[in-house]
Amino acid sequence: MTTSYETREHDVLIIGAGGAGLRAAIEALAKGASVGVVCKSLLGKAHTVMAEGGIAAAMANVDAADGWQPHFRDTMRGGKFLNNWRMAQLHAQEAPDRVRELEQWGALFDRTDKGAILQRAFGGHTYKRLCHVGDRTGLEMIRTLQDRGVQLGFDVYMECTVTRLLTDGGRLAGAFGYWRENGRFIVFKAKSVVIATGGIGKAWPVTSNSWEYTGDGMTLAYQAGAELMDMEFVQFHPTGMVWPPGVQGLLVTEAVRGEGGILRNKLGERFMEKYDPQRMELSTRDVVARSIYTEVKEGRGTEHGGAYLDISHKPAEYVKKKLPSMYHQFKELADVDITKGPMEVGPTCHYVMGGIRVEAETAQSTLPGLFAAGEAAAGLHGSNRLGGNSLSDLLVFGRRAGLGAAEHAKRVSYTGVSEAQIAEAEKELLAPFSNPNSESPYAVHRDLQKVMQSLVGIFRTEEDLKKAFAELEQLKTRAAQASVEGSRLFNPGWHLASELKSMLTVSEAVALSALARTESRGAHSRIDYPNYDPVWEKKHNIIVREGVEMKRRESAVEEMPDELKQLAMAD
Amino acid sequence: MSDATLRVFRGVGTVGGQTVDYTVPVAPGMVVLDALHYIQGHLAPDLAVRWNCKAGKCGSCSAEVNGRPRLTCKTRMDDLPKDQPITVMPMKSFPRIKDLVTDVSWNYQVNKKIPAFHPHQNTDWKISQIDVDRVQEFRKCIECFLCQDVCHVIREHDAKAKFGGPRFFVRVAGLELHPLDAGNRVGLLKEELGIGLCNITKCCTEVCPEEIHITDNAIIPLKERVVDQFYDPLTMLFRKIRGQ
Numbered sequence: 161m162t163t164s165y166e167t168r169e170h171d172v173l174i175i176g177a178g179g180a181g182l183r184a185a186i187e188a189l190a191k192g193a194s195v196g197v198v199c200k201s202l203l204g205k206a207h208t209v210m211a212e213g214g215i216a217a218a219m220a221n222v223d224a225a226d227g228w229q230p231h232f233r234d235t236m237r238g239g240k241f242l243n244n245w246r247m248a249q250l251h252a253q254e255a256p257d258r259v260r261e262l263e264q265w266g267a268l269f270d271r272t273d274k275g276a277i278l279q280r281a282f283g284g285h286t287y288k289r290l291c292h293v294g295d296r297t298g299l300e301m302i303r304t305l306q307d308r309g310v311q312l313g314f315d316v317y318m319e320c321t322v323t324r325l326l327t328d329g330g331r332l333a334g335a336f337g338y339w340r341e342n343g344r345f346i347v348f349k350a351k352s353v354v355i356a357t358g359g360i361g362k363a364w365p366v367t368s369n370s371w372e373y374t375g376d377g378m379t380l381a382y383q384a385g386a387e388l389m390d391m392e393f394v395q396f397h398p399t400g401m402v403w404p405p406g407v408q409g410l411l412v413t414e415a416v417r418g419e420g421g422i423l424r425n426k427l428g429e430r431f432m433e434k435y436d437p438q439r440m441e442l443s444t445r446d447v448v449a450r451s452i453y454t455e456v457k458e459g460r461g462t463e464h465g466g467a468y469l470d471i472s473h474k475p476a477e478y479v480k481k482k483l484p485s486m487y488h489q490f491k492e493l494a495d496v497d498i499t500k501g502p503m504e505v506g507p508t509c510h511y512v513m514g515g516i517r518v519e520a521e522t523a524q525s526t527l528p529g530l531f532a533a534g535e536a537a538a539g540l541h542g543s544n545r546l547g548g549n550s551l552s553d554l555l556v557f558g559r560r561a562g563l564g565a566a567e568h569a570k571r572v573s574y575t576g577v578s579e580a581q582i583a584e585a586e587k588e589l590l591a592p593f594s595n596p597n598s599e600s601p602y603a604v605h606r607d608l609q610k611v612m613q614s615l616v617g618i619f620r621t622e623e624d625l626k627k628a629f630a631e632l633e634q635l636k637t638r639a640a641q642a643s644v645e646g647s648r649l650f651n652p653g654w655h656l657a658s659e660l661k662s663m664l665t666v667s668e669a670v671a672l673s674a675l676a677r678t679e680s681r682g683a684h685s686r687i688d689y690p691n692y693d694p695v696w697e698k699k700h701n702i703i704v705r706e707g708v709e710m711k712r713r714e715s716a717v718e719e720m721p722d723e724l725k726q727l728a729m730a731d
Numbered sequence: 732m733s734d735a736t737l738r739v740f741r742g743v744g745t746v747g748g749q750t751v752d753y754t755v756p757v758a759p760g761m762v763v764l765d766a767l768h769y770i771q772g773h774l775a776p777d778l779a780v781r782w783n784c785k786a787g788k789c790g791s792c793s794a795e796v797n798g799r800p801r802l803t804c805k806t807r808m809d810d811l812p813k814d815q816p817i818t819v820m821p822m823k824s825f826p827r828i829k830d831l832v833t834d835v836s837w838n839y840q841v842n843k844k845i846p847a848f849h850p851h852q853n854t855d856w857k858i859s860q861i862d863v864d865r866v867q868e869f870r871k872c873i874e875c876f877l878c879q880d881v882c883h884v885i886r887e888h889d890a891k892a893k894f895g896g897p898r899f900f901v902r903v904a905g906l907e908l909h910p911l912d913a914g915n916r917v918g919l920l921k922e923e924l925g926i927g928l929c930n931i932t933k934c935c936t937e938v939c940p941e942e943i944h945i946t947d948n949a950i951i952p953l954k955e956r957v958v959d960q961f962y963d964p965l966t967m968l969f970r971k972i973r974g975q
Binding site: 406411647 | 773788842847873874906
């Protein structure tokens with residue numbers, strides 16, 4: 161039997177209020193749908209605010225030779241050809257319009273001498289391509305989208321967590337969740353649902369991600385029967401802070417390197433000369449992260465186990481102007497003046513290329529009526545994402561998901577929500593209150609992070625991954641026994657107990673996919689299989705639920721049309 | 732590694748509650764938010780705290796540390812006196828929900844009153860960097876609401892019904908000074924946002940973690956616009972003649 165809950169109805173329900181969710185909401189509203197946006201935090205606090213470097217869009221304001229074709233080529237090459245080619249094409253073609261749209265809604269970007277939007281260099285991008293606002297581009301973007309959405313009139317459910325999608329036969333019926341403030345339940349009836357919940361970084365201890373990044377959206381989709389894809393590809397950003405301990409993992413924007421920052425080891429060697437002499441510091445993130453890791457492992461790391469990143473050769477005023485938040489971050493948190501000396505940096509878990517498998521044009525998952533966009537979706541970035549391609553991803557595919565969801569909502573009617581499913585969701589959510597007091601969710605989380613960092617990190621082996629499975633099994637048992645103190649009123653321990661299940665699900669998906677892929681490609685590096693394997697270049701790992709079992713399948717990479725193939729291969 | 736005592740407010744709802752002392756081991760470079768996380772992870776798993784980025788970029792973890800409104804993620808333990816407990820209280824100007832979490836929904840209601848960016852017609856979207864620089868200061872705001880918390884119009888006089896608060900004067904300044912904006916929010920500033928209630932004590936400017944010159948660069952120029960539009964003698968005379 162169910163306890164009391166409130167019910168809300170929306171044509172389109174969007175879970176997540178970062179760049180992708182808000183852009184989807186705006187588009188669905190523009191198409192006349194009634195839209196509800198659910199977010200775990202307050203509006204405007206989503207992880208998008210942390211994006212620093214910029215939005216990649218081939219506007220050719222600085223380098224006239226740029227166009228969608230070079231952007232497409234860079235994206236495919238950066239992803240080592242595992243990308244969904246159609247997504248990469250749409251992304252490169254549509255990103256400039258999406259940026260112009262932001263400007264028309266009030267965003268103010270840095271300018272060129274001629275008054276156009278200024279663009280900066282970034283790793284893996286052939287041309288200066290990143291539209292930016294100093295190093296706080298994400299804040300500008302989210303504030304602009306947030307205000308646009310408020311103006312158009314969406315309903316926002318702040319500090320509300322969805323724990324289950326409701327289905328009716330093979331159809332999506334809505335979602336079940338709870339208010340974080342008072343622990344009361346809420347049921348959403350919806351014709352379409354868009355998942356825009358971001359990534360999974362909180363399964364690792366050294367991460368640039370906030371507490372929200374627990375893989376909820378991917379888990380919701382997986383539990384409802386949708387497919388996940390490419391989960392082995394987890395991006396470790398090369399430059400996180402390494403000291404002091406409290407800030408370990410905090411992001412140091414790639415814009416530091418974009419603006420001319422140089423990496424050195426403790427011997428003063430510019431080590432990128434060894435690993436990628438052509439592109440040096442502006443090589444792709446997978447290469448730079450592995451290079452720093454290798455330098456440290458071979459004994460050439462800095463005092464606190466990182467590399468030096470130095471921008472102090474640039475005029476102090478320039479550094480403060482172009483990298484203001486980095487200047488303050490290091491000054492206030494690490495007592496380092498980056499205009500005078502180097503920063504200490506090391507890899508930090510940053511982004512997952514894998515996620516919910518979607519169709520390129522509509523962003524619809526394999527479950528009709530369920531859509532996904534942004535980091536929660538897979539496909540665009542292949543095995544490695546280029547910096548700046550995330551913000552453009554949010555805009556391009558957020559819009560497409562909103563459009564797809566609104567159109568789907570026009571074609572279908574509301575279907576009933578199942579009381580049995582709601583009762584089950586309630587029971588699961590409340591279990592930690594009745595478990596005998598044995599296991600702290602915080603302790604399980606800490607142990608999960610240890611497992612993922614040591615066994616499913618930058619470099620992987622069969623032995624480690626198998627060990628990880630055994631550990632994850634034990635952690636699942638412990639998570640099921642997690643118990644919480646206190647009441648349902650704003651209780652973070654209880655919230656974490658629920659999020660642990662999501663983190664364990666995505667962690668298992670990562671480990672399962674990583675074990676299967678017996679090659680090294682992009683962000684997935686196997687010490688026991690250090691080379692590319694042409695067979696694996698043609699295959700995606702797909703993760704699906706069968707009963708309570710997680711199963712892995714393989715699926716062929718879709719062939720590019722010849723003209724795009726030529727474009728991608730051309731020098 | 733030494734220990735510190737955190738004296739943290741615990742309580743549910745707007746009345747009652749008390750501070751509770753927790754002993755926390757201090758690591759180098761630790762911030763107050765780290766200490767609160769330690770308490771959650773080891774001593775009081777149901778301690779309610781808002782936070783997100785832990786990097787001073789999202790403005791979620793606002794509280795009053797040793798009586799001063801601050802972001803707990805940017806408040807270093809080694810900057811605080813070691814010989815006395817560190818008190819951590821919720822923001823005083825907003826209704827308490829639980830522990831350090833307050834109800835800040837009033838801010839979102841104020842925001843809804845402000846008309847969005849409205850571009851000039853037929854613009855070519857060319858903007859000079861100087862014009863951008865002038866406005867970007869206001870757009871740095873991370874909505875931590877510390878300025879709202881410290882503003883005496885809200886804190887002492889609870890004039891929320893007729894006042895917008897520094898955060899939203901900053902937002903209006905960002906729109907009014909946008910080089911391509913054609914809107915006019917001066918009437919709104921005077922009436923619904925009650926900018927006249929501000930008597931420029933600069934408390935807001937002092938607590939702003941983004942170092943926005945709220946009083947000098949946002950509020951005073953906006954007050955001048957209100958005066959120009961509503962109290963200029965010539966304009967007033969003109970209005971009288973026109974019968975408006």
